[in-house]
Amino acid sequence: MEKVLLGFAAALAIGLSALATGLAQSRIGSAGAGALAEKPELTGTVIILIAIPETMVILGFVVAAMILYL
Amino acid sequence: MIVRMAKVEIVGPKEALLEVLGLVRERGVFQVEPGEGRGGTASAAHTASERNLLAEQLFYEELRRKIDELALCLPTLEPRQSYLDPRRALAAIAALVERHGALCREWCARRDELRREREELHRQTVFLDALAPLLEGVLADSALDFIGVTIKDPVAAAQLTAPLARLTGGSYEVVTAGAADGTAIALIALTRGDAEKVRHFLNAEGIPELSFPVQYRDLPLPEKIGRMRRRLAEVAAGLERVEGELRRFAQRWAPAYRLVREWLGDRLSLLTVTAASEETSMCFVMHGWIPLPELPGLRASLNASFAGRVLLEEKLVLAEELDRVPVAIRNPAYLRPFELFSRLLPLPLYTSYDPTPFIAVFFPIFFGLMLGDLGYALLLVAAALILRRRWAARQRLRDAATVLLVGSLYAAACGLLYGECFGLPLPAWLPLRELAVDRRHAVLPMLIFSVSVGAAHVLLGLLLAIPGELRHGRRREAAFKLVNVLILLGLGVLALGRFVQLPGPLTATANVALLALIPALLITGGILAPLEMLKNLGNAVSYARIMAIGLASVLVAEVANRFAGLTGDLLTGIVAAGLLHLVNLLLGVFSPTVHALRLHFVEFFGKFMDYGGRPFQPFRKPVEPLNPPSPGGRGRL
Numbered sequence: 035m036e037k038v039l040l041g042f043a044a045a046l047a048i049g050l051s052a053l054a055t056g057l058a059q060s061r062i063g064s065a066g067a068g069a070l071a072e073k074p075e076l077t078g079t080v081i082i083l084i085a086i087p088e089t090m091v092i093l094g095f096v097v098a099a100m101i102l103y104l
Numbered sequence: 105m106i107v108r109m110a111k112v113e114i115v116g117p118k119e120a121l122l123e124v125l126g127l128v129r130e131r132g133v134f135q136v137e138p139g140e141g142r143g144g145t146a147s148a149a150h151t152a153s154e155r156n157l158l159a160e161q162l163f164y165e166e167l168r169r170k171i172d173e174l175a176l177c178l179p180t181l182e183p184r185q186s187y188l189d190p191r192r193a194l195a196a197i198a199a200l201v202e203r204h205g206a207l208c209r210e211w212c213a214r215r216d217e218l219r220r221e222r223e224e225l226h227r228q229t230v231f232l233d234a235l236a237p238l239l240e241g242v243l244a245d246s247a248l249d250f251i252g253v254t255i256k257d258p259v260a261a262a263q264l265t266a267p268l269a270r271l272t273g274g275s276y277e278v279v280t281a282g283a284a285d286g287t288a289i290a291l292i293a294l295t296r297g298d299a300e301k302v303r304h305f306l307n308a309e310g311i312p313e314l315s316f317p318v319q320y321r322d323l324p325l326p327e328k329i330g331r332m333r334r335r336l337a338e339v340a341a342g343l344e345r346v347e348g349e350l351r352r353f354a355q356r357w358a359p360a361y362r363l364v365r366e367w368l369g370d371r372l373s374l375l376t377v378t379a380a381s382e383e384t385s386m387c388f389v390m391h392g393w394i395p396l397p398e399l400p401g402l403r404a405s406l407n408a409s410f411a412g413r414v415l416l417e418e419k420l421v422l423a424e425e426l427d428r429v430p431v432a433i434r435n436p437a438y439l440r441p442f443e444l445f446s447r448l449l450p451l452p453l454y455t456s457y458d459p460t461p462f463i464a465v466f467f468p469i470f471f472g473l474m475l476g477d478l479g480y481a482l483l484l485v486a487a488a489l490i491l492r493r494r495w496a497a498r499q500r501l502r503d504a505a506t507v508l509l510v511g512s513l514y515a516a517a518c519g520l521l522y523g524e525c526f527g528l529p530l531p532a533w534l535p536l537r538e539l540a541v542d543r544r545h546a547v548l549p550m551l552i553f554s555v556s557v558g559a560a561h562v563l564l565g566l567l568l569a570i571p572g573e574l575r576h577g578r579r580r581e582a583a584f585k586l587v588n589v590l591i592l593l594g595l596g597v598l599a600l601g602r603f604v605q606l607p608g609p610l611t612a613t614a615n616v617a618l619l620a621l622i623p624a625l626l627i628t629g630g631i632l633a634p635l636e637m638l639k640n641l642g643n644a645v646s647y648a649r650i651m652a653i654g655l656a657s658v659l660v661a662e663v664a665n666r667f668a669g670l671t672g673d674l675l676t677g678i679v680a681a682g683l684l685h686l687v688n689l690l691l692g693v694f695s696p697t698v699h700a701l702r703l704h705f706v707e708f709f710g711k712f713m714d715y716g717g718r719p720f721q722p723f724r725k726p727v728e729p730l731n732p733p734s735p736g737g738r739g740r741l
């Protein structure tokens with residue numbers, strides 16, 4: 035039972051942060067697409083901006099790993 | 105690297121100003137700064153001289169505008185060398201340019217009109233060519249009328265039969281033929297009495313009847329065709345005549361106009377810069393910046409050309425001027441391709457750092473750690489070498505291929521360390537095989553390793569920030585960065601103590617130091633200092649993505665291999681695994697690139713980079729053509 039709960043907690047940690055990342059990326063992505071329509075030279079910057087919210091899912095992953103392995 | 109700049113003043117006799125500017129422009133290493141109104145007493149002669157220069161500038165600008173207008177009408181011809189002295193030809197050209205302009209504009213208008221008419225008639229000939237064979241058997245009967253329609257294909261003509269039979273009582277005939285542009289033409293032959301009803305029906309159904317220019321609209325179709333063909337021949341001959349006139353004019357006059365225009369461009373660039381110099385009734389003073397290595401060369405040139413009459417003096421750069429020093433970036437050949445990434449950032453301040461060397465050192469390491477597969481890396485090395493050869497002449501693409509090559513070599517090295525090749529374990533006889541870390545199972549060690557790499561990177565960023573803060577006289581901020589570094593080190597020691605047995609005094613020292621550093625953190629950084637500290641910790645943890653992306657990559661590769669085994673057929677298995685590996689390889693290039701850059705731009709450079717530098721723009725001859733071509737290929741002399 036404890037293993038199940040640990041697995042569930044790890045899944046929640048990574049799943050919720052992945053949802054949050056997806057939500058943030060969708061908004062940044064749509065704004066970035068608008069910016070690129072006017073200034074195509076911003077392509078590199080926009081790609082980097084889209085990668086920024088991924089910190090959330092990485093942190094979620096770290097928490098999940100700590101739940102399972104520590 | 106940011107090139108060291110020297111602040112200089114050039115002083116000389118006033119009459120030599122344009123000559124000095126000419127020499128400076130020739131060398132192309134000096135950025136002229138606008139004068140700040142220091143010294144110099146304005147005299148009547150000074151004002152008159154300025155007025156003369158302004159009048160000269162306005163005259164040249166007006167003349168250049170007229171030449172540009174004329175150039176818009178002329179065809180582009182093979183450039184021919186003119187041996188005129190542009191300065192002597194200037195008066196004659198100024199007198200002629202308006203007359204020539206009016207003449208060429210008239211020819212141009214006529215040419216454009218004829219071209220439009222030719223295009224219109226040419227469009228009709230597509231239909232005429234299709235209609236001609238259809239009319240051959242029916243022209244004799246004058247009681248008939250003909251309606252031509254364009255349809256998508258001959259099958260569509262069959263759909264017209266029922267309504268036509270209803271409207272004409274069956275007395276009609278439809279023949280179809282393909283036109284040169286791929287559409288189909290249907291010719292409907294019917295009695296004149298029925299023609300109006302059928303036209304009304306076609307309009308209502310949105311079926312386009314062949315349209316002809318207004319002057320031919322009321323003529324019978326066979327006569328339309330004849331007249332339009334005759335007009336097309338006349339228009340072609342007229343167009344040939346006008347274009348011949350323009351070509352002859354361009355052959356005769358364009359080289360002279362081009363030469364004068366180039367001279368005007370040169371002269372105007374000099375005159376524009378004279379406004380940035382300061383003058384007295386006797387001499388001029390010009391301020392500016394020059395890369396330090398170029399200073400002796402410019403000084404020697406000025407001495408050689410003006411025999412000591414013009415002086416170049418290096419001035420002291422004041423502390424308050426440091427942020428205004430123009431920034432020029434020059435890197436050795438190995439680092440230069442990585443400027444592709446540093447150009448995505450704003451230009452750094454002169455007192456800050458060029459991000460390129462940091463990216464060149466750390467980007468390939470992060471890329472390699474994330475991809476870390478020998479098979480993928482060797483494929484990418486091959487692809488990068490091919491692309492470098494293919495794009496040898498296209499600098500940016502070649503740079504991208506070079507970056508890919510360096511990153512792939514690091515990935516190959518990391519592939520050996522991880523013992524991976526297309527997601528499979530490497531054979532035992534390969535070097536370092538016994539030391540290989542299996543990323544699929546060593547999740548926690550890899551996580552600790554990634555965060556440790558992040559902590560080291562963040563610490564380096566904080567350490568690099570300290571000299572910058574001190575240079576700007578911000579001692580408190582420098583102390584704050586130092587306290588952050590010490591706290592991170594202390595936390596690192598305590599974290600290490602969880603996994604390995606550390607000497608007792610070391611752990612105790614770290615604990616005491618942390619306790620002592622907390623007040624120091626609050627004193628140097630204020631009430632928000634703990635938040636900044638947490639941000640630094642978060643930045644270090646963010647490097648966990650190195651491990652996370654690598655793990656995702658190796659697991660996808662493993663899935664591809666298992667998937668291939670599940671198919672039960674060799675060929676299908678190879679195709680399925682190949683496709684999945686290809687997708688993984690593409691992700692393996694894109695994702696590590698984006699994340700390695702993000703780690704630099706956000707986590708690392710955020711610690712110490714100061715952006716907002718002024719680009720170094722030396723005074724030099726323009727490289728681009730002065731009058732860009734118009735979309736129609738005209739407009740260049």
